[in-house]
Amino acid sequence: MVRLMRPNDGGLAPTRRGLLVAMAGASLAFGFPRELEAAMDPAMPGGVPRSDTGLAFEPTLWFAMDGNGIVTINIIRAEMGQHVGTALARILADELEVGWDKVRISHVDTDLKWGLMVTGGSWSVWQTFPVFSRAGAAGRIALIEQGARLLGVEPSDCVARDGSVAAGQRSISYGDIVRQGTLDRRFTAEELGALPVKPASERRLVGRAVQALDIPPKTNGTARYGIDARVPGMVYARPRIPPTRNGAKVNSIDDSAAKAVKGYVTSIALDDPSGTVPGWVMVIAESYPAAIRAAELVKVDWTAGPTAGVSENDIQERARQLITQPDVGTVLDTGGGDTAAAFKVARTTLEQSYTTATVLHFQLEPVNALAFEKDGLFEIHTGNQWQSLILPTLAKALGRPERGIVMRTYLIGGGFGRRLNGDYAVPAALAAKALGKPVKMVLTRADDTLFDSVRSPSVQRLRMAFGESGNVTAMEHDAAAGWPTQVMADFFMPKGQDGKPFDPFAIAGADHWYNVGAQKVRAISNDLANTAFRPGWLRSVGPGWTNWALESFIDEAAHHVGLDPVAFRLRLLDGSGRNAGSAPNAIGGASRQAEVVRRAAARAGWGAPLPADTGLGLATSFGQERDMPTWVACAARVHVSRTSGIVTVEKLTIVTDAGTVVDPDGARAQTEGGALWGLSMALHEGTAFERGQVRDINLDSYTPLRISDVPELDISFVDSVEVPVGLGEPATTVVAPAIGNAIFAAVGARLRHIPITPETVLAALNRTEG
Incomplete structure (x- = not known):
C-alpha cells in the first residue's frame, strides 16, 4: 500500500491554542528544574539510547547534557515513520548551538510532568517550536555564563558555537564546562517566555538537511515497535469481536473445540467498567498462533447492541x-x-x-498491547498517539489511580490517527488483571478492521x-x-x-x-x-x-x-x-x-x-x-x-x-x-x-x-x-x-x-x- 511509504503525524485536527496552553500549563511546558527519567534501556522501545557517560547538566526537563557534550533531548511525540524526533531535536539543538553529531533523542514514557502527550493534527512542530527554542536558548545562556567564569571573561565577550563557548582566540567545550563547572543557573517560566531566540538568518540546523537520528535502529533491526514487546511468562490473547461496537453482551462461551489446540489456556468475558470493549471475549493461549487457531474454534453467544442491523x-x-x-x-x-x-x-x-x-485506517501494524502489574505499577507496553487521553480510561477500567499506571513508549508501525484512540490497551489490561499474569494481545488484520475507529x-x-x-x-x-x-x-x-x-x-x-x-x-x-x-x-x-x-x-x-x-x-x-x-x-x-x-x-x-x-x-x-x-x-x-x-x-x-x-x-x-x-x-x-x-x-x-x-x-x-x-x-x-x-x-x-x-x-x- 502506498500510504505506508510516507507515514505522518497522525489524524487529529488541531484545537484552540488557548485550550492546549491551559491543559499543558506553563509550568509543564518549561518545568525548571526537574529530574529526568533513568537512561533508556536499549532493550526497550525505539529511539536513540542516551549516552552512558552520566547526566550532569539539566537546566530543563526537555534535555540533559553529559560530560562529553552529548545532548539527550526528550521527545513526548509518537514516532510512526515521520522522524518527529529529528524534526523537534534540531529546534532545541539549533538554539543550544550544539553540533548535530552530539544530539541524541529519547522517546519518553508517560509521566504527568510532560503535560499533554498527543501526536496528531500536525501539531508536533507547531506546539514544540516555542518551547524547545527557549529551552535551547536557556541552556546556551547558562553555558555561556559558566564558560565565561571558567575563561575569566565577561559573558558579553563570549559566543556559543558548535558545542563550545569562545572568547576571542580562547574557547572551552560544552563537555569541559559540564565536567569542570557547577551549573546552577535556573529560569522561571516568565524568564523563559521572555528569552530571545535566534533570527532566522542565524539558524544552522532548522531548515537545513540533516540525517534523521532514528535511521540506524530502524534499519538494523534494533528499533522496537509495540508488536515486538515481550516479557517472561506472558501469555497471548486474541479477541472475539462482538457483533456491534456498543451494547453487546456475552450470554455464553463454548470453548470445547478450542481445548484441542495445543497451548490453549482459557477464554474469558471481559468485565469493563469503562465501557470501552463491551461484549469482548479474550481467547488466551501460550503462543500467538495457538491463540489465533483457538479463537476460530471458540463459540460465543451474544446479545447484540441496538445497531446490529444498521447500514451505510x-x-x-x-x-x-x-x-x-x-x-x-x-x-x-x-x-x-x-x-x-x-x-x-x-x-x-x-x-x-x-x-x-x-474510510478505514489499515495501518501496517495492527493494534496490540502488552499489560502486566509489577511492583505495584500497572505497565502498558504499546505504541500510542495520545497517552493523555487513554490513561484516565485505563484507570477507570482497572479501578486504580492514573499514577499507578504507566505507558511504555514504542515506535508505531503506522498511526494515521487510529492510535489517538488507545482503546486497544484496555482489553489487554483487563485480561492481565483477571489472569494475574502478563497478557499480550495482538489483533489480526480482520480483527483490527472490525475494531477500527x-x-x-x-x-x-x-x-x-x-x-x-x-x-x-x-x-x-x-x-x-x-x-x-x-x-x-x-x-x-x-x-x-x-x-x-x-x-x-x-x-x-x-x-x-x-x-x-x-x-x-x-x-x-x-x-x-x-x-x-x-x-x-x-x-x-x-x-x-x-x-x-x-x-x-x-x-x-x-x-x-x-x-x-x-x-x-x-x-x-x-x-x-x-x-x-x-x-x-x-x-x-x-x-x-x-x-x-x-x-x-x-x-x-x-x-x-x-x-x-x-x-x-x-x-x-x-x-x-x-x-x-x-x-x-x-x-x-x-x-x-x-x-x-x-x-x-x-x-x-x-x-x-x-x-x-x-x-x-x-x-x-x-x-x-x-x-x-x-x-x-x-x-x-x-x-x-x-x-x-x-x-x-x-x-x-x-x-x-x-x-x-x-x-x-x-x-x-x-x-x-x-x-x-x-x-x-x-x-x-x-x-x-x-x-x-x-x-x-x-x-x-x-x-x-x-x-x-x-x-x-x-x-x-x-x-x-x-
Whole structure:
C-alpha cells in the first residue's frame, strides 16, 4: 500500500491554542528544574539510547547534557515513520548551538510532568517550536555564563558555537564546562517566555538537511515497535469481536473445540467498567498462533447492541434528516451576517450536496498491547498517539489511580490517527488483571478492521447566494457526520456562536478564508453514527471531507457565474475582514492562500491546451483550522476514459506555505504521503456498513492506492520565516476536490461522492450526455 511509504503525524485536527496552553500549563511546558527519567534501556522501545557517560547538566526537563557534550533531548511525540524526533531535536539543538553529531533523542514514557502527550493534527512542530527554542536558548545562556567564569571573561565577550563557548582566540567545550563547572543557573517560566531566540538568518540546523537520528535502529533491526514487546511468562490473547461496537453482551462461551489446540489456556468475558470493549471475549493461549487457531474454534453467544442491523445508507439517511432540521447542530462563529436575508434578495442561488464513504485506517501494524502489574505499577507496553487521553480510561477500567499506571513508549508501525484512540490497551489490561499474569494481545488484520475507529461517512449541504455581476453575497455550509471528539474527548469541544458545544475535528475546514459576505457554518453530530461505531480521527480529519465539499462547490459556483475557477477563488481570497489574518500563526491571512493558488496554477500550466478527455482541476485549503493555517493548493491533471470510466491521475502539482520549514526532507515526505492518501481516498478507498459492521475487513476487497497508480508529483514550498505550522495532513485535504474538478474540466461530468469509481463516472457521463 502506498500510504505506508510516507507515514505522518497522525489524524487529529488541531484545537484552540488557548485550550492546549491551559491543559499543558506553563509550568509543564518549561518545568525548571526537574529530574529526568533513568537512561533508556536499549532493550526497550525505539529511539536513540542516551549516552552512558552520566547526566550532569539539566537546566530543563526537555534535555540533559553529559560530560562529553552529548545532548539527550526528550521527545513526548509518537514516532510512526515521520522522524518527529529529528524534526523537534534540531529546534532545541539549533538554539543550544550544539553540533548535530552530539544530539541524541529519547522517546519518553508517560509521566504527568510532560503535560499533554498527543501526536496528531500536525501539531508536533507547531506546539514544540516555542518551547524547545527557549529551552535551547536557556541552556546556551547558562553555558555561556559558566564558560565565561571558567575563561575569566565577561559573558558579553563570549559566543556559543558548535558545542563550545569562545572568547576571542580562547574557547572551552560544552563537555569541559559540564565536567569542570557547577551549573546552577535556573529560569522561571516568565524568564523563559521572555528569552530571545535566534533570527532566522542565524539558524544552522532548522531548515537545513540533516540525517534523521532514528535511521540506524530502524534499519538494523534494533528499533522496537509495540508488536515486538515481550516479557517472561506472558501469555497471548486474541479477541472475539462482538457483533456491534456498543451494547453487546456475552450470554455464553463454548470453548470445547478450542481445548484441542495445543497451548490453549482459557477464554474469558471481559468485565469493563469503562465501557470501552463491551461484549469482548479474550481467547488466551501460550503462543500467538495457538491463540489465533483457538479463537476460530471458540463459540460465543451474544446479545447484540441496538445497531446490529444498521447500514451505510441508514447512517447517511440519518445525516440528511438532521440537515433538514434547522435547529439541530451548532452554528460556528464566522463573523455574523444574516444569510437568510441575503438568500431572499439574491439574483441567483446555488445548492448542492456532497457525500463521503466510511474510510478505514489499515495501518501496517495492527493494534496490540502488552499489560502486566509489577511492583505495584500497572505497565502498558504499546505504541500510542495520545497517552493523555487513554490513561484516565485505563484507570477507570482497572479501578486504580492514573499514577499507578504507566505507558511504555514504542515506535508505531503506522498511526494515521487510529492510535489517538488507545482503546486497544484496555482489553489487554483487563485480561492481565483477571489472569494475574502478563497478557499480550495482538489483533489480526480482520480483527483490527472490525475494531477500527473509522472515519465516519458524511453528508454536507452547501448553498451560495449571488448578487450583481456574480458577486457572492452569502454562503451556508451544513456538515453531518459522526463526532469522534464527542464520543472520546468531549472536554476538547468548544462552544459555537449559539452556545452549543461542537466537535472542532468534524467541522474544521468549513470555516474557510473566502470572503462570501454573510456566512453560516453548522456542525451536526450524527447520533446514529456515534452509536453504530466509534468514530475516529483519520489523517486530515474533518477537512478530509469538509474540503471535498467546499472546494467542489467553489468550483461549481465559479462555473455558475461564468468565471474561471482560479480567478473566482482569487476574487474571494481578498484578505478582508476576518480573513486578514493575525499574529502569530496566521499572519497574512487569505493573501497567503491566494499566493499558493497562483503558484500552483502557474506551475501546472493552467489555461494551456490539453489533450482530449484530459482536464486540470484546482483546489485549495488551509490544512486544518484557522488557528494554525497551512496554506496549500493542488492542481490535478487527469485523463478520463469515456468507455470504462477509469480516471487516471497523471500529475499532482502541490504548493504549500507552512511558514518556517524545520525539516525540509520531512516536509516533502509528509506532503507526498498526504497527497497520495488523498488520492487513494478520492479514487480507491471506502467501505460501507452492513448489518452493523464494516463490509471490507481485509485488503482483498479494500484496495488502497497501488504503486502503479502513483502519478508524477511536483511538490514545492513557499520560502517563509513565519511560525512553523503543520505538514502531516494539509496535502490530504486538497487532492480529492482537485481530482473531482479536473474530471469536470475533462469530460463535463460532476462527481459529488468519494470514492469516485468508474461506475459513478460512467453514470455521471450518461447524465451529462443524456
